[in-house]
Amino acid sequence: MANEQTRLKILQVSIELFYEKGYDAVGVQEIADKCELTKPALYYHFKNKSGILEGIMQQYIDPVVVKLREVVNSSSSFEDSLHNFAYCYVSEGCENLHLYLMLMTMQYSPPMSEFNNAFIRHCTEINNIVKSIFINARGLLGNMNGRENQFATTFLGMIGFHMYEYHSEKEPKMDKSAVDMIIHQFLLLIDSENPLLHWST
Numbered sequence: 001m002a003n004e005q006t007r008l009k010i011l012q013v014s015i016e017l018f019y020e021k022g023y024d025a026v027g028v029q030e031i032a033d034k035c036e037l038t039k040p041a042l043y044y045h046f047k048n049k050s051g052i053l054e055g056i057m058q059q060y061i062d063p064v065v066v067k068l069r070e071v072v073n074s075s076s077s078f079e080d081s082l083h084n085f086a087y088c089y090v091s092e093g094c095e096n097l098h099l100y101l102m103l104m105t106m107q108y109s110p111p112m113s114e115f116n117n118a119f120i121r122h123c124t125e126i127n128n129i130v131k132s133i134f135i136n137a138r139g140l141l142g143n144m145n146g147r148e149n150q151f152a153t154t155f156l157g158m159i160g161f162h163m164y165e166y167h168s169e170k171e172p173k174m175d176k177s178a179v180d181m182i183i184h185q186f187l188l189l190i191d192s193e194n195p196l197l198h199w200s201t
Contacts, residue, residue, distance in 0.1 A: 019102040
């Protein structure tokens with residue numbers, strides 16, 4: 001139990017430091033000092049800084065990816081899929097806000113950087129989940145001319161921008177009405193490209 005608590009403390013402290021200073025600016029010694037550990041004690045849990053980063057992804061991001069996929073797969077309609085994905089994404093983000101803000105700000109790191117290599121798989125998986133919503137809605141949306149990825153990226157961008165509105169809150173909680181409004185605006189954006197569509201949202 002003590003080992004697991006120490007491991008989780010290292011991950012949480014690392015998230016805070018990566019969020020505050022950026023991944024490249026934080027060293028293993030600083031993480032160890034903040035955790036009140038020696039470097040050998042930290043290395044008992046993680047071989048290096050990239051191991052810590054991968055641990056963050058496995059501990060906090062992988063389970064969210066599974067949840068997002070499940071809520072989309074269990075949705076009964078196109079609109080339900082958008083709502084359920086957004087509710088889950090924002091709710092999980094509020095649970096660990098600094099992690100989500102860190103990921104969003106650092107996704108623009110150099111393509112071959114250590115952070116980008118660890119992050120890209122998870123980013124791609126989440127994007128593919130949203131993309132599947134539009135692929136499954138081809139019968140409703142008509143010929144999208146291969147724009148499924150464009151729609152997915154736009155939708156994620158709108159939800160991601162909304163997450164920044166929580167950054168100053170000590171105990172952020174999802175504003176469901178605000179999320180509903182974002183989805184409504186997104187549907188209007190699609191509707192502007194296809195005036196034959198009408199949404200109930």
